[in-house]
Amino acid sequence: MLTFLIWLLLFILCWPVALIALFLYPIVWLLLLPFRIVGIAVGGVLELLRAMLFLPARLLGGPRRAH
16 A cells, blocks of 8 residues: 555656556566565575474474464
């Protein structure tokens, strides 16, 4: 909602820049999509490594804490 309000303010102040931003936003989103996918994959690998690292402590009944 805040993004839309900022875009409306930009549209009122400088409508050509707002229209350019409106048309470029989907292209930029598509260009950044692979980086988001890589970020999700790296996060998953790090969580897997963390789980493997703490597995012996969990098997031995170490203290548990909430995430």
